[in-house]
Amino acid sequence: MDLKPLDSIERLMTLLLPQADEIVARRPRSFHKNGPEIYLLKEGHFWLHRRVDDLQMSMAKAPHIFGLAELLIPVGDTTYVKFAADSEVYALSGAKAQALLNEQPALWQDVSRILAFHLHFSTWRDLHLLNDNAYDTIRGKLLELEKHDESLRKSTTILNYILGTTKLSRSTILRVMKNLTDGGYLEAQRGKLIRIVHLPLRY
Structure with missing residues (x-):
């Protein structure tokens, strides 16, 4: 069963995309270089890497929104993302995203659903990494x-x-x-x- 909350992603895309700027997909991106930043992936896929050793932590395909956790608890520049060359990606500042969400507070529930999806995936991923062999x-x-x-x-x-x-x-x-x-x-x-x-x- 696919747990990805596509309806929540679509609603947030509708809200955030008009205020976002398209970015060059070939460059690695941080979530928190100059303050929190939200990425909207319309086409393609991306890899999330751990900065300290470049370990590839996860991969996700479009449509997807990531960087939302930084709106709530910023943890700094510990990870970065790499996009597939054919990806279509947009970005906007965390401050702008937060202001837009506060204008439509019901959409914070969609943020929660996307973060819950990320949590479930991380838990599933870690289950087979925490093994002895x-x-x-x-x-x-x-x-x-x-x-x-x-x-x-x-x-x-x-x-x-x-x-x-x-x-x-x-x-x-x-x-x-x-x-x-x-x-x-x-x-x-x-x-x-x-x-x-x-x-x-x-x-």
Whole structure:
């Protein structure tokens, strides 16, 4: 089931887009360089990175709104985003977004729904990162990759996806992937995920 609150995103897009400016998608962006900033993704997708080590924390596709948490509890410049080159992205200051929302306070409920969606996704993501062995982490990342749309799966190898989102070594990932493909547990072509047949709970 897709939990993404598309109706809430649409209502906030309608409110915020007329006051936002289109930005260059190829440049990494911070949420809090000169004060909180809100990003409105109309087309394409983006990756959220941890600044301290460039770890890829999550990916989301359009339509999407992010940076909303900074309106409530600013935490500073700890993360940044990278957009796909073909993305259509708009930005506006947190102060302007907050003023617009205060004019229509009922829309704060939509902000809450989007933040709840982010929280649920983060919890689901962390469930398989807080494991004691590499296989559990790889299994979780494969299931995560399977949830993404086909365009992302065709443009990203399994190895690069797991390397970018975990601290596992290349050799460990390749060893587990070889065993899974040889065992018929998943199908891959040129290193890219085609489909998951069945991933055992234990390795």
